[in-house]
Amino acid sequence: MGSQTVDVQWELATDERFANVVAAGAETATPGEGHSVHAEPAGLTPDTEYFYRFRTGSHISPVGRTRTAPAAGSNPASVRFAMASCAHFEEGWYHAFRHLAADDPDVVLFLGDYMYEKNSGHSDIVRGYVEFDEVDKLAEYRLRYAQHKTDPDLKAAHAAAPWLPVFDDHELKNNWWGVNYDQPARKQPSFQAFWENMPLPRAMKPANSAIPLYRRFRWGTLARFHMMDTRQYRWKQAPNNDNTNCTELRRTDRTLTGAAQEKWLLDGLAARESTWDFLGQQVFFGQRDGDGKAATCDVSEDAWDGYPANRRRITQGWVDRRVPNPVVLTGDVHRHWACDLRVDFDNHSAPIVGTELITTSITSRGSTTPPSNLPQNPHVRYIGHQRGYVRATVTPRQLTAEFMGVSSVLVRDPARSKLSVVKRFHVKAGRPGLRPG
DSSP: OTTOOEEEEEEEESSTTOSSEEEEEEEEEOGGGTTOOOOOOOSOOSSOEEEEEEEETTEEOOOEEEEOOOOTTOOOSOEEEEEEOOOOSTTOOOHHHHHHHHTOOSEEEEOSOSSOSBOOOOTTOSSOOOSOSBOOSHHHHHHHHHHHTTOHHHHHHHHHSOEEEOOOSTTTSTTOOSTTOSOGGGHHHHHHHHHHHSSOOGGGOOBTTBOOOOEEEEETTTEEEEEOOSSTTOOOOOOGGGTTTOTTTTOTTOOSSOHHHHHHHHHHHHTOOSSEEEEEOSSOOSOOOSSOOTTOOOSOTTSGGGSHHHHHHHHHHHHHTTOSOEEEEEOSSSSEEEEEEOSOTTSTTSOOOEEEEEOOOSSOOOOOSOOSOGGGOTTEEEEEOSEEEEEEEEOSSEEEEEEEEESOSSOSOGGGSOEEEEEEEEEETTEEEEEEO
């Protein structure tokens, strides 16, 4: 489309044949916004399934499906959501996205690393990125997203349900941090391309190298989803050689969320407006002690272990506010994990105060070697090594989380990549702690 502007019409209906169109409008797709369209119909009925499509000239898009959340104050019987992350285009076929779409979730939480700024670097990739080994300019970021959007299974996942997406690091640069980042010129083009390619409203359009990413969604009185940003406001990771004295890592003012987001989160949790509170975020929340020695800090500095005071303020904060059922939802680490959460992880008899569910990657490769430090981390209840996603069903009485695995992402034929439930856990409302079943 080049420098052209394009008029795009959209329709929203209660049926797939569009016999009952309830809203329609027109948008102008401009080169300044990557020819993206962000339609925001108003006045829709709560807790209702809708179908949408776009039209420009004689071209009509495939039909997508979405739904509205139940009304505030209503008491829905359930919500079914899927959570996914880490979809390196080169490292596998998106069979997990196809299965996710077939699950028919009410909502999809994408928890970061939708695309990768850098090529895989491995010789056994299944398909290649075009043109650039590493992207850092707006046109390059746009091209990388566009290549992802050619995949039919990813398109099916987008068309199956509404998404609540957040970014992690690879949408910009591996392990980037927010405060005084040393490559600031990458921020605005990365945020712009992310906004253009995600179902985000105009109110979230980035400006001045910042994007208002953290926000909150309510599913009646049953659940709230607090979608967080663990990149823009974090301090730089503690140096890797700090694991002998931990001076920098243990600073009490060290922050991953920034003060404003921390207050926003704790104030939202304090409202206690729902049975379940889900914290949708990017990096490992629970402790992963590398050697079990209190005098050292053998941890992942990029995860919450690198910001322990910030983590403790949040966990102690939800305990003090008597938040009934906090659940942290995580991506990033390319393996399934399930963890009980404590305020004090070093005290193995401390009360369990919450749950963390970590989804494996859609395709990005991960280690298949079991960690050697599990005895130091008894709160870790499960680790799985397949590619896949997590699907969850939430009722007023119980959360059921199913860790889904695909048999292979390296074969192109989807019939040869089988889906299975590799682990299932339950969490009873009012009784924190994972129960297999």
